[in-house]
Amino acid sequence: DADVTQTPRNRITKTGKRIMLECSQTKGHDRMYWYRQDPGLGLRLIYYSFDVKDINKGEISDGYSVSRQAQAKFSLSLESAIPNQTALYFCATSGLGAYGYTFGSGTRLTVV
């Protein structure tokens, strides 16, 4: 099993729909992150979490929300999806000091 698992792998949804992307990890890391990847823009941070009680906005949090249900689970929600949220979404984890991340395989989301 992968260290960081994202579900679903691919999703097509309609404008205005609510959608949740899920991430779970077996690394035992406290820190979890959600990034969005767009061509030419690299990876941009949406939200990050130190532990279940600590959640912080990243550089592009508008239109997104997150839930840290447990140390191992970190979900990203789009309350009302819009087409410019079409992107590849990555979950990542790290230990203390962010010396390196472990990434999930990504969720490709298309909003039509």
Add this chain to the structure above:
Amino acid sequence: AQSVAQPEDQVNVAEGNPLTVKCTYSVSGNPYLFWYVQYPNRGLQFLLKYITGDNLVKGSYGFEAEFNKSQTSFHLKKPSALVSDSALYFCAVRDIGHTGFQKLVFGTGTRLLVSP
């Protein structure tokens, strides 16, 4: 805030030739720098990192990177490219926010295309 720049969207190289993928950084204090690779339909994989010590850092798959403080660069290199090295490469720097939380800030990525 810390940042990195990858000036090339794409690098083309013939198999067997040396390759360089460029990265420059802007930081306050000592930089913690990273390279990641993304193969098609995969997540990002860690290649190497510079924290302190020798300016030449060796990593996975035969890659290495040279830290140059005077030029604020951290270029990724490989002496002999393989077709299988074709992928998207990201440079990253560790950023410490006002709360002390540490996270990585990524560049825009460089696509490496190695031709047979």
